[in-house]
Amino acid sequence: MKPPCRASIRQDGLAAIELALIMLFFMALLPVVLLFGRAFFAYTALQKGAHDAARYLATLPLPQMANGDAIVQHSAFARQLVLDAMAETAPQLQALSVSLDCIYADDFYNCGNYPTAPLQVRIKVSVDMPVDILPQLTRAWLPQMAPIPLRANATLRYVN
Template sequence: MKAPSTRRQRGVAAIELALIMLFFTGLLPVVLLCGRALFAYTALQKSAHDAARYMATLPLPQMMNLASAAEGSVVVRQMVSDAMQDTWPEMETLRITVECVYADDAYQCGSYASRPLQVRLKLTIDMPVRFLPTLLAKWLPQMSKIALRANATLRYDN
């Protein structure tokens, strides 16, 4: 048998490269989306921890007063919103729950007459996915947004 020519081998290699590049080019947006979602989740988790640390270090008289604790919750919400706007400006819905954990259950901070044991923050945010083609978005409507959730529970120190 005759050995194939090098010119013919180069042509086959070019076709193989073109097919592989087509596959990886189609896969690239998925990799970028996963990276962006991981970046947003990391920022969300860090902001949740920072906000919980802020609430966990409020002085006890403020934490036992409903109005002062509500002001602290407003500051926490603003901290998280600012951090997420820096990370992903198109973030849609931000749900923040701030609770103080007491011996028997968790309540709104400031609504219980004793010192809380822990401060708990629960965050949920919707990360929109807008770069998918409209045809793919019709096939996968659940990919229109990605729900990111973060929780932070810290011991109350004061």
């Protein structure tokens, strides 16, 4: 029987050192990947909420869309659809603005201002996602981490 070669023992030790160095890099990269994964997840939910609210307003009958009192209630419900979608996904997010507009042939206005049917309905949502997933030690090294701005738009053709 042949004794084990010394070169293979040295190679095993070298592989362990390489693994340790590579693992340090990937462990430092993991919080960044988790942060942006969370941002994409929140953006997807925000976009879906904006699309659902635009679809709701785009399917309102014209008498309700042209009535100023009725459109206030429907607009509040559409805003609540967006806020509920945000609350389910990321409860720490606070909506900066939720804009509901009706697009006519010449320009866009608040819904309910004109008795004619709009061409399109548009929802714009603005949210700033705070960067709080990183550990406290990392935040001490990177104090300039600003919130991540998330903006969602949904424009649908008015069908009624």
